[in-house]
Amino acid sequence: MSNFWKKLDNFWYHYKWRTIIITFFLVIAIVCIVQTFQKENYDYYVMYVGDENITNTRQTDIVNSLKKIGIDNDKNGKVTINFSQLVYDPASAEYYANGVNTNAENYLGTMAVLPYYIYIMPEKVYLKYKNTGVFVKLSEVFGDRIPEGAYDDCAIRLKNTSFAKNNPGVDAFSEDTVVALKVVPYVPDKNGLKKEQSSFTNHMILFKEFVYYGE
DSSP: OOHHHHHHHHHHHHHHHHHHHHHHHHHHHHHHHHHHHHOOOOSEEEEEEESOOOOHHHHHHHHHHHHHHOOOTTOSSSOOEEEEEEEOOTTOHHHHHTTHHHHHHHHHTTGGGSSOOEEEEEHHHHHHHHTTTOBOOHHHHHTTOOOTTBSSSSEEEGGGSHHHHTSTTGGGSOTTEEEEEBOOOOOSSHHHHHHHHHHHHHHHHHHHHHHHTTO
């Protein structure tokens, strides 16, 4: 055996587990760094929670419609929208049986810290989570000028907004669909809180445009 292989064998014998552990964490670090640089930051995060069938074509229509009322917050030359759907129907025994509702409820249990600030959902879903205090009161957004299409003190009936009446994809939501704005979550560090407050402000402007569209 050559001198090199002897040294390598000796090194592996004494430092095998230390090498494996360091390599493991190094790989994790590299993956995290790559994902960070590959991850796209969106101007807006909007989520539909419900059981409507939103096809890829309709989702494209919804995103394009939202871009009309959005602003290029990060100044990268384009308005980007992260529109996601979470399948959920509290009244469906079938969904509970196959675990869809259970997974959705686990996900919604962390709603306060998710990046999504605008939620579109059937009123039965909204009412299930309204009393958690996760949604902003309309008076904090519109002051004394509460929209005529308000569903209650925190949500607006989507069909009553000028935005939904005049834009494809959004106009197809059912009559009982409402839209609400999430509160700023608790963030312990100042930089994180500043970032969340900035995101909230941007989403609040978008939320207002649901009502003021075309004016």
